[in-house]
Each structure stands twice: as structure tokens, then as C-alpha cells.
Amino acid sequence: MITLAYTNIFTADIDRLANFYGELFGLDEIVESRSPLFRGFTAGGSSIGFSAPGAYDLLGLSPQEGPGDRVLQTFDAPDADTVSTLTEKAIALGATLVKEPFKTYYGWFQSVLRDPDGNAFRINFRGKFE
Template sequence: MVALAYTNIFTADIDRLAEFYGTLFDLAEITESRSPIFRGFITECSSIGFSAPDAYDLLGLEPQTTAGDRVLQTFDVGSEAEVRELTARATKLGAAIVKEPFATYYGWFQAVLRDPDGNAFRINSRG
């Protein structure tokens, strides 16, 4: 079985975006990996990182130049109440609601938001 170890989000302001997600989900920072171009946090099953633009060169990647959603992060929580609570908390921290908490056709309960950089993410309960 394959396990997703890390997901990274590129951002012009790693401190701001790392603080947003770290505060919203009460995540522990992986301080050993902190650098001027990276911040990482542990989640229950994997880790999430925030990379500054200088990381493109380090990784041999070219920055994306066109607008559009390419990745959707989904954060699982234990209940519908937590989805609602974290959605409200996210908006206080600077997120914008795309879709209010709702029941999906596949039995999950989730909200769709955009973080302060405009990246789409979901707060989800599998029911």
C-alpha cells in the first residue's frame, strides 16, 4: 500500500500560510525541517508543507504561470460539528467560503473554502 507522506503548497508568504493552517488545525511544526524556504507540519496520517518561491529552483521546477485550481487539499475531522466549527474558525483566520457545509451524495459532510492565498481546500467528515 502507498502512503502519502507530504503535500506541499507553494506560496509567496510561507509564514502567513503556515500560520493559517497550523493555527486552524492545531498542527505541530516539524522544526527540524524549518528553513527560509520551507515550513512543515505533522497531521494524523501525513504531513503538509509550505514552500517559498525559491524552492522551485531547489526542486528543478518551473512556477505555474496560469490561474486555475490544480490541487484540492482535504482535511478529515471526526464529526459534522467539527466541520462547522473549523469552517467558522477558518473564516476568522482569513479563509473565504466557497461552499457552506453540506452533505455529499456519497455520505460525507464537508465545506469548501479558499485559504488566504486563494488555494481551495475542504474540511471533511466521512460520517
């Protein structure tokens, strides 16, 4: 089975964005991978990384141009109350609320926000929500 090892977000300020997600979700930094171009954190069975613009050249990539969301990160919470608590904490840390916590058509409970860079992310509870 293939597993997801990392998901990375490019940002002009890796310290600011890494600190936002690290503090919001209580993630542990993978200190040995820290560099001027990268900060990484364990996030359950995979990891999340934050790459500075210099990483584009290192990876042979070019920044994508144009409007629109290209990535949506989803972070699972253990229960619906935690979704609401983390949503409020995210706003206090500088996130923008897109959609208040709601019950999805498939029975999960989630909120939709934008981080300080404007990247969309969800806080989600997969369990049965009444």
C-alpha cells in the first residue's frame, strides 16, 4: 500500500506559517529536517512541511501563477467539540473563517478556514455527528 509521507506548502514566511500550524494543532517539529528552506512536522501517519520560495529552484519547480485554490489540507479532530474549539483557536491565531462548523451531507462535522497565507484548510471530525 502506498502511504502519504509529506504534504508541503510553499510560503514566503516559513517560520510564520509553520508556527501557525504547529501551535494550532500541537504538532511536533522534525528538528533534524529544519533548514532555511524547510520546516517539517509530524501529523499523525504523515507529515506536513513548509517550504520557502528558494525550494522551487532546488526542486526544479516554478511557482504556479493565477487565481484559485490548488490544495486543501484536512486535519482530523477526535470529536465535534474539538472541531469547534480548534476553529476558534485558528481564528485567534490569524486564520480567516470561510465556513462555520457544519454537518456535511455525508455525516461528518467540519469547518473551512484560510491560514495566514490564504491557503484553505479544514478541521474535520469523521465520526457520526448527531
